[in-house]
Amino acid sequence: MKLFDRRTNADLLKLVVFIVFTALCTGVLVLVIGNVSFGGSQQYKAEFVDATGVNKGDDVRIAGVKVGTVKKIQIVDRSRALITFSVADGTPLDAATHASIKYRNLVGQRYLALTDEIGNGAELKPGATIPVSRTSPALDLTVLFNGFKPLFQALSPNDINTLSYEIVQVFQGEGGTLDDLLAHTASLTQTLADRDQVIDSLIDNLNDVLVHVGDRDQQLTQLITTYQTFVHDIDQDKKPILDSLDQISALSTQTADLVQGIRSPFVEDIKQLKTFAGQVASQKSQLDDELQIEPIKLNKIGATATYGSWFNFFLCGFHGNVKLPGNVKIPVNYTTQAARCDLG
Numbered sequence: 001m002k003l004f005d006r007r008t009n010a011d012l013l014k015l016v017v018f019i020v021f022t023a024l025c026t027g028v029l030v031l032v033i034g035n036v037s038f039g040g041s042q043q044y045k046a047e048f049v050d051a052t053g054v055n056k057g058d059d060v061r062i063a064g065v066k067v068g069t070v071k072k073i074q075i076v077d078r079s080r081a082l083i084t085f086s087v088a089d090g091t092p093l094d095a096a097t098h099a100s101i102k103y104r105n106l107v108g109q110r111y112l113a114l115t116d117e118i119g120n121g122a123e124l125k126p127g128a129t130i131p132v133s134r135t136s137p138a139l140d141l142t143v144l145f146n147g148f149k150p151l152f153q154a155l156s157p158n159d160i161n162t163l164s165y166e167i168v169q170v171f172q173g174e175g176g177t178l179d180d181l182l183a184h185t186a187s188l189t190q191t192l193a194d195r196d197q198v199i200d201s202l203i204d205n206l207n208d209v210l211v212h213v214g215d216r217d218q219q220l221t222q223l224i225t226t227y228q229t230f231v232h233d234i235d236q237d238k239k240p241i242l243d244s245l246d247q248i249s250a251l252s253t254q255t256a257d258l259v260q261g262i263r264s265p266f267v268e269d270i271k272q273l274k275t276f277a278g279q280v281a282s283q284k285s286q287l288d289d290e291l292q293i294e295p296i297k298l299n300k301i302g303a304t305a306t307y308g309s310w311f312n313f314f315l316c317g318f319h320g321n322v323k324l325p326g327n328v329k330i331p332v333n334y335t336t337q338a339a340r341c342d343l344g
Contacts, residue, residue, distance in 0.1 A: 041068060041086040046099040046112070046130040050137035051081035054101055059111040060085045067091050070112060080132060085112055095120040100136035110138055272325070316341035 051073055060068035068087035076082045087093065096119035101110050117134070124130075213220065234241070280287065317335035324330065 040089040042089060042091075042126040043071065043084060043086045044093065044124065044126065044128060044130065046083050046085070046135050047076070047132045048081045048083065048099075048101065048135045048137050049079075049132060051083055051101060053108055053110045053138060054081075054083060054112070055110075058109070059104075060087060060114065061111055062091065062114045067114075082129075083112065087114075093124040095122045095124055096134075097124060097130060098134050098136070099130050101138040103138060 054070060054073055056070055056072060058070040059066045060070060068085055068091070070083060070085045072084040074082050074084075083099075093114065094116070096117045098115045098117045100113050100115070102113050103109070104111050315334075315336070316338065317333075319333050320331075322330045322332055
């Protein structure tokens with residue numbers, strides 16, 4: 001029993017020692033990787049014409065080594081960005097210190113880089129502001145990469161990512177990457193050489209287009225001249241055009257008032273028209289029969305009245321109903337006592 005307790009105590013002691021040692025190593029690793037310092041710090045400010053992408057907590061570096069963090073970003077005078085940052089105690093900053101925003105990676109993360117330039121070496125007091133004349137905004141990647149856009153179209157996505165990062169590094173003044181950039185440029189040149197047939201075909205097609213355009217230079221010149229005359233005439237008549245638009249606006253207003261005044265009767269007419277259309281639809285078959293017979297009747301009547309012949313119609317009477325709105329029916333009966341109507 002005592003042997004078992006002694007062995008258990010030894011294993012427990014080993015476990016505790018392992019946990020403490022692992023925790024210490026992990027803490028040291030975090031401090032080294034994160035460049036964490038427990039010393040004091042001093043705050044400074046820097047004005048930039050553009051601080052897009054800089055966020056609170058971004059690194060402040062000198063020669064690539066983190067010496068502080070960004071504390072706050074704010075707008076001043078609606079035209080400049082004021083960045084408040086801290087650096088560790090003992091970090092030398094003077095009146096010649098230059099602040100610039102650089103890219104950490106192609107994802108868009110930035111950091112604030114501090115460099116010593118030639119100039120006044122007077123010590124910069126804590127809380128002082130680095131003016132715009134001694135700051136540089138981040139490189140505009142949109143303008144940069146648009147210039148390389150025709151070249152990027154010939155590369156694979158992986159090559160584009162690698163070359164883009166190296167281009168950013170070179171243009172930011174980072175050393176040690178120019179050789180890699182030249183190597184990838186050579187690879188790009190070889191890739192373009194491998195596609196010389198495609199490029200030749202493109203040049204030939206472009207040449208054909210230019211030849212056709214050259215053959216029709218007179219028509220093209222006439223088109224441009226006519227368009228120029230058209231635009232000039234519009235410019236000369238812009239006042240009448242604008243006045244006519246005012247008149248159209250006034251006409252629209254008057255038309256709207258007119259429609260508003262007859263709206264109720266117009267709606268009622270539409271309803272009655274719908275009723276009439278429904279009745280016509282219900283008598284469609286009878287109307288079709290009458291329309292088919294009507295040409296025959298008209299031909300017979302026309303033949304009877306041709307060449308001086310004539311005939312007379314005399315109304316002896318008719319009977320029917322007049323249907324009014326609201327399903328009101330009024331009977332209509334008409335008869336005459338003329339002798340000619342006496343069929344008896």
